[in-house]
Amino acid sequence: RAAMLLHRLDTEPTWDAILAAEPGPIRWLDDDELDRIAGVIADFVDARSPYTLGHSRAVATLAREAARRLQLPEADATIVFRAGLLHDLGRAGVPVATWDKASLLSPAERQRVMKHPALTELILARSDTLGPIGALAGMHHERLDGSGYRGHTGAFLPLAARILATADAYETKLERRPYREAMEATEAAEWLRAEADAGRLDADTVGAVLGAAGVEVERSAEPWPVGLTSREVEVLQLAVQGLSNRDIASTLVVSPKTVGRHLERIYEKAGVSTRVGATLFALQHGLLDRSMLSQSA
Template identity: 40%
Template sequence: METIEEKLLTSEARYRRLFEAALDGILILNFETGQIEDANPFLINLLGFSHEEFLGKRLWEVGAFADLPEAKNMFSRLQERGYVRYEHLPLKASNGSLIDVEFISNSYDCEGVQVIQCNIRDIRYRAEAERIKARHLKEMKAALLSAVELAMEIGELRDPYTVGHEKNVALIAVAIGKELGLSEHMLDSLKFSGLLHDIGKIAVPIEILSKPGKISPSEFELVKTHPVEGYNILSRMNWPWPLATVAYQHHERLDGSGYPLGLKGGEIIPEAKIIGVADVVEAMTSHRPYRPAIGIENVMAELELGRGVTYDSDAVDACLTLFREKNFTF
């Protein structure tokens, strides 16, 4: 049976093997002085400094950390809080090159003695992977946009009276989103939703879409099928945004007076609420065969009347700010 002393020796040997075999850099610091008491082989190879160049020096005296004005402050915070973390920290290698690392350091009690352990992970490959991912995402968006614009052109051939409607709705919706401080992902969602929200009109007879004068109640019922048709078309693809749902809901209203489902309030997704406001602005300020364009101030007055009743309050407020205070145009 192992004695306590033998168990301690076994434990120390295991820790030493882990320390030396780790695929992250590890520094052990004196809690009181910041002097480096040990550095593992991975860190030595990563930065190119010898074991002797690390040992006995304070953290901010080693070449890798010496150019970091933050080093002393970091050590003080570590003593005070017991933990610091940097997602991106540039360390200088012995050859002068900068290496981007993730730096995590914490203090702990080791047999009655406070020590500090710093874990240093090389994230250069992660950063490169993120750049590749961002480039692929940009390329994917460009390809999607080309396909979307082709679909819009086909729709405009059938409905020449609404040429540019989808693009304008997208412009207005994105501007509202920016005014609301929405994320880049949400802004992309609004952009593509605006461009495709009326795609279901491809299923509406062209005679109705281009009819001069007011359409009949039965014809309007056919027009009202375009959100459902749009949903059926867009739901066939796996989009990174809820485009099909926006197409389905962009004519819904907060009080349940919209169509096709009569949804209310929180049943309508945020993008659809914003597209609904943008759609109203664009449609009412544009000429149609059955009515002339309405001035922008009349449209703003309409939105104010419906604020919080039929239209989302935040979207309306952002829209009013854009047109009345920031002179937004489309």
């Protein structure tokens, strides 16, 4: 019923009736009160699923700091913060069972999920004060190459929208979902960099978000072959020496699951399916020296 009720906001008579029923006198909120109420709304929406507790506040805080790092005016940084708090308001129009589903979504479920940013914008558009915030919040799943939920490309995405999309993407990767484990901060940072390299996220906003998060990702002077990240090269070099996933994890101070995900991506990028194939790939691309091979012998 939530989806039905929220979609009814699209009718002017319903909205006018709600406003007319509001008891007087009308009291306008100051900035601090607006932020407090937006935070309460964010907490309510996030609390619908155990996987998203605190998500909106984290996105808002990270996005505001990134905006400041990119030297946006403080007024714009404030709008980014409020958009971060309210960006997932439209999630209330999608059943919790859909968000918490561990298996693949059906086409209908997928379409409903993809509409939640537009629903956020629709809800907030009814207020002159919240309208600009809603317009920004409605773009939090957009990508520069047009592969986002609403298909907007970089030409239509202001810097504030790019910041919000990047902050949301990063925080989401840090959170567990019913179909995957949470990423560690360095792994999420590498993924974010890869998205920028692929032209989906803005490189400047990625740098600002990671800086705001206190995460540094070492960038090699020359790109690694087939888009491998520096961490993936480290994992590859240890794997071809015969180390188990657990041993690699201990060496790099990460979890064995993280190592497994790195190896999956390495194999996919390199076009191999075994460690022998990975070793040959590493040799062909100059990623190994004889000392490494002697250790594995």
